[in-house]
Amino acid sequence: MQVLISYHSDYGNTRKMAEAIAAGYRAADARATVVLKLVEMTALDDLVEADVIIFGAPVHMGSMAWPMKKLIDQAGKLWMEGALEGKLGGVFATGGGFGGAGGGVEQTLISLHSNFLQHGMLVVGFPKSLPGYSDGGLQWGPYGRSGNTEGMPQGLSDGSLVASRSYGAHLAETALCLRG
Numbered sequence: 001m002q003v004l005i006s007y008h009s010d011y012g013n014t015r016k017m018a019e020a021i022a023a024g025y026r027a028a029d030a031r032a033t034v035v036l037k038l039v040e041m042t043a044l045d046d047l048v049e050a051d052v053i054i055f056g057a058p059v060h061m062g063s064m065a066w067p068m069k070k071l072i073d074q075a076g077k078l079w080m081e082g083a084l085e086g087k088l089g090g091v092f093a094t095g096g097g098f099g100g101a102g103g104g105v106e107q108t109l110i111s112l113h114s115n116f117l118q119h120g121m122l123v124v125g126f127p128k129s130l131p132g133y134s135d136g137g138l139q140w141g142p143y144g145r146s147g148n149t150e151g152m153p154q155g156l157s158d159g160s161l162v163a164s165r166s167y168g169a170h171l172a173e174t175a176l177c178l179r180g
């Protein structure tokens, strides 16, 4: 199983979630090859070669950071070819969350789902029974709030990282199940 985790991160929060998802995935499927790549370093061939594609982005001004959207738009070529059809997808996001847990994180997660569905991929959500859901979970996938109540950076909660890890394991179990 080839697993690609492609993410954007300026300040390291989204990278921490990516690493926790990778750790959870590897713990549930030791034989999987899990590759972490900055979205800026992700080539279209990386998407084509992966069985499981996981995208993560910080929220910038209410929606996903533009480097992630750039890759998504470039991958329109793959949509023409149907090259990602049938692959498994997962998503995650972080935001400062000033004014509440939202601030655009749900919009980011839903947009990532929408893109995967457009490609004909199977998208895996985040069941509420999994560890970390109450702190770092939304039905779309795990999320992290990295800001404090004054809108200043404070870093992710442990709950977000627990959620990320359990989401990684859930993706691995789902992929193994689908492969039979």
Ligand SMILES: Cc1cc2nc3c(=O)[nH]c(=O)nc-3n(C[C@H](O)[C@H](O)[C@H](O)COP(=O)(O)O)c2cc1C
Pocket: 008, 009, 010, 011, 012, 013, 014, 015, 058, 059, 060, 061, 062, 063, 094, 095, 096, 097, 098, 102, 103, 104, 105, 145, 146, 147
């Ligand atoms: C240009 C810019 C715009 C941002 N806009 C938002 C926003 O609209 N909503 C929000 O919740 N957080 C916003 N943030 C905060 C980031 O989403 C948050 O700090 C995130 O965890 C950063 O991820 P990173 O550490 O992986 O770069 C913004 C940050 C930057 C740099």
